[in-house]
Amino acid sequence: MLGVGMNKNPSIVVFDIGNVLLRWDMHYLYESYFQNRDAAQAFIDETGLEAWNLEQDRGRNWEEAEAALIPSFPQYETEIKAYRKHWQHMVPGVIAGTVLIKERLEALNTPLYAITNFAADTFAECQDRFPTLKAFIDIVISGDEKLIKPDPAIYRVLLERNNLDASDCLFIDDSAKNVEAARAVGMHAHHFTSPYLLAQDLRGYGFDV
Known part of the structure; x- marks a missing residue:
């Protein structure tokens, strides 16, 4: 109305x-970490990465963000830290x-x-x-x-x-x-x-x- x-x-x-x-797309970065797009999307979904990133958009700092997520998914520590470390590759x-x-x-x-x-x-x-x-x-x-x-x-x-x-x-x-x-x-x-x-x-x- x-x-x-x-x-x-x-x-x-x-x-x-x-x-x-x-x-902007997370896959621009994560296609280098996983064997195909489906595997990268499975990682994004499993870790709740979109909702996690939204909290940084809301003002949470990256150190707090990594500390909040990595303990729940220690097998993905490298991939989670890559989000901030190599963030520019998501924005080509x-x-x-x-x-x-x-x-x-x-x-x-x-x-x-x-x-x-x-x-x-x-x-x-x-x-x-x-x-x-x-x-x-x-x-x-x-x-x-x-x-x-x-x-x-x-x-x-x-x-x-x-x-x-x-x-x-x-x-x-x-x-x-x-x-x-x-x-x-x-x-x-x-x-x-x-x-x-x-x-x-x-x-x-x-x-x-």
């Missing part, structure tokens, strides 16, 4: 980072189409922001590797805020910190849950699946990309 003011087109674009601007590069769209928005002087579920230290590393991640007015990083999407509070951090009207914002995320949460706080939202469809949707909102 649309809130007050949602009949107007947005003028601000808010990006997610992982799998919208950057390619940008999604070029989305970055080019972002650059077109920049050329149009569109106000650009970001909300990301990311550990603070690994996000800083990514900013050094990929300068496009520095080109935002403000970035709400879950590891700094101790909040993670789809908690409505993390969207409100962006809105309140920057004095933004939710209905002026178009939020882009690859997670359907995060998209629905953005809509629930009054934002327009796009469920990202490809740069093609993102560009099409942006044009529908009146952005000349």
